Amino acid sequence: MPHADRFLTVRRDPHSEEVLARGGDPQAHSVLQRAGLVPVVRVHETYHRAPAGLAPDEETRLATAAVARLRTAGYHVDCDAGFETDARPVSYLPLGASVAHLAERIRTATTTEEAADALTELTAAHDGVLAALGDILAATAEFHEGLGDAADPHIARRLRYLADERLHTLRTDLCHTRNALADRHAPHPGRSTCTEQVPATERERSAVCACPPPPRTALAPPPAVAAGPRR
Numbered sequence: 001m002p003h004a005d006r007f008l009t010v011r012r013d014p015h016s017e018e019v020l021a022r023g024g025d026p027q028a029h030s031v032l033q034r035a036g037l038v039p040v041v042r043v044h045e046t047y048h049r050a051p052a053g054l055a056p057d058e059e060t061r062l063a064t065a066a067v068a069r070l071r072t073a074g075y076h077v078d079c080d081a082g083f084e085t086d087a088r089p090v091s092y093l094p095l096g097a098s099v100a101h102l103a104e105r106i107r108t109a110t111t112t113e114e115a116a117d118a119l120t121e122l123t124a125a126h127d128g129v130l131a132a133l134g135d136i137l138a139a140t141a142e143f144h145e146g147l148g149d150a151a152d153p154h155i156a157r158r159l160r161y162l163a164d165e166r167l168h169t170l171r172t173d174l175c176h177t178r179n180a181l182a183d184r185h186a187p188h189p190g191r192s193t194c195t196e197q198v199p200a201t202e203r204e205r206s207a208v209c210a211c212p213p214p215p216r217t218a219l220a221p222p223p224a225v226a227a228g229p230r231r
Contacts, residue, residue, distance in 0.1 A: 008070060010063050010079040019050040019059045021066060024075060030094070031073055035066035065089075099129055110191045112184040119178035123171065130171045137163035 005025035013020050021032050022045070029039060029046065037048035048066075050059040060082055068087040070077045105118040122129045141159035144152040 006074070007076045007078070010067050010070075010077055010083055012059075012063075012080055012082075019063045021048040021063075024070075027073070028070060028075055031069050031075075032066055034094075035069050036062045037066060102129075108191075109188065111187050112181040115188075116178050116182040119174060119181065123175045123178050130167065130174070134163050134167055134171075137167065 005023070005028070008021060008023040008028060010019070010021045012018070019037075021037060024032070029048070032048040033039060036051065038051055039046060039048050050062050054062070063079070063083040064085050064087075067077050067079050067083050068085045068089055069091070072088045072091050099122075102118045102121055106115050109115040109118065120128070125131065137159050141156040141163070144156040144159070
């Protein structure tokens, strides 16, 4: 039986008439956002709604697209009859998957050079991930400067502050970390690459590999018994 997080509902609320999607895990939430819905974070729940100000037929179109995308991703969706669809759109790996792959490279790195190579994709001065993020913040700030609402200039200034101060600090620290790792030229003492080869000098030919056994975890001593007065 599928896990409970694989079930979602997409329905029009009978009281508010809002199109609401409930349930799912973080991956499902990403699918809903890419379908055009807006997340609403509450104390005990995160659900998604259609953007404000849409006509009912446009809300139906978004909800139907969300149902199709969720089912393409393998989720079980219970929805209103008006949102039912047999469409299964082609799904592609999101851009974030490429960045997440860097974390996997670091988790499996066995030397400081390997870890530094992965961090370089983040910290490269011209075309690294953080440089691109800075460009995105700047472009979004420029977009808000011309929107015309009273709060838009404040949002633009906030975005530029994030790019110039917060992102700059993050980028500086990660660059320092990457450069320090590049200079160390050391294997990670807790990680090694197993070749699964038995050396010719090994007498026990039934051995699987020459890797040393993992260190045994020392058992914690039992708690001391509190001494009390004898009776």
